[in-house]
Amino acid sequence: MSMPFGYASPEQIMRDRAEYARKGIARGRSVVVMQYADGILFVAPNPSKALHKISEIYDRIGFAAVGRYNEFESLRLAGIRYADINGYTFNRNDVTGRGLANLYAQQLGMIFTESIKSLEVEIVVAEVGESQSDDQIYRLTFDGSVFDEQGMAVIGGQAEAVAGRLKERYRDNLPLPEALEAALVALTEPGGERPPTTQIEVAVLDRGREHRKFLRLAGPRLEKLLETAKSETPPDKPAAEDVSLPEPPTAPDGDIDTGSAE
């Protein structure tokens, strides 16, 4: 049977879209989201003070994204609308990270299958709970897949390498300065230079806060925190080169799940 001119198989189309999206996402810098003793920490190298990669969605829910700004910004706004509508309709406690992750998954999945171009974004939805075991971190990829991450998530840029470095230092119940230090070490390539304080975006979902848990850390507060981190952490030991790590959680590579069993 002869194929019509310009025919491409569905598998090929999906693969091309995924390839396109993955390339776009890998172009930027990584963002780290991780648990610490009192909540969840977000760290993103970001030269812009106005265009945020990290933001507040609701009382207990934060959002981090990499990729194309206009695309994840519209996702962020939709998330805020979703959360505010639900909190107003029912009660503030009835807005959950899981609900929001599902909403994003639907939208991302729909765009991935129906549009010519999939969104070039990868996002994290994190919710801080009453205790560390109630914290939730969801990572969502451009095709609408949802990953329920344990303890930490790295998105964008060289996600695998960053996740590998983060795993070396990550422990449960790290105090905030140490967690921040771990995130910054992970975000810095070995031998590379750390971005200046003004070019790091840092925020936390702090369990201990009243009402809204989300807090941006910037300016003098961040500098102080970084100083404590430096004085408390021993100087960098030379990174062990050949530590074999379990496969770090990153964007799915290779073939994506197209829903059809092969």
Place this chain on the structure above:
Amino acid sequence: MNNLFTYTGSSSFTEFLGAYAPDLLPSRAQTPAVPVGDQIPHATTIVAATCAGGVVMAGDRRATSGNIISQRDIEKVFRTDDYSCMGIAGTASTGIEMARLYRVELEHYEKTEGRSLSTEGKANRLATMIRGNLAMAMQGLVVVPLFAAYDPAVDGGRIFGYDVGGGPYEQRNYHSIGSGSIFARGSLKKLYRENASPEDTVMACLNALYDAADDDSATGGPDVTRKIWPMISVITADGYRRLPDDEIAELVQAVIAVRMEAPDGPIAPLR
């Protein structure tokens, strides 16, 4: 659901709600044929006064339906964001709903725009909300709020009053709303000191509420037997703080102790 992603209107939550789920707005499409104000619980007196570096708002705890006390421990002062609060007088149900919506309105702007509304902007948004309720107000479902905020631009407290048509009217130093407001304002006029400490201003507000309860049947005084105290909020550069009950209990006991000797309360100097 799609509307969530495609909406491109302003950063106002109320406007979005109007487009997305208009039936959730506090204002109703149909107005009742006859005035129903008397049958629905009403919230009563709220006072606010500026202090050194901030503002204090206090409210009594009574709600009335006609001559009946419908609730003894209603809360009528609401934290709306870190640096502002509002009190409501008039129809309690609509007022509570409005306060809830208003809080989301302020937060929604803050989250979408990445900055807080200016104090004037906050006061204006509340005016729009009250204006939308005018038809209901004409049928007896009046809601009048009192808005107080710490304004970082002037490093001090600001107070805004409203009427049933909207507003806002910025008030100097102090203001009160509700059925006992006349008595409360008269009391505050004599007890208010400009740039007094927050503690002193709280005492002046407590005395004003006591005087309002003294002369207005719809305003509740401190309920000593049930231990129900007025609600007090203080907003300074450090943010909003609702005084805990045990702290208020002490202050109320001090007010009562004075009144045991002099039932009309403290006397302002003549000259």
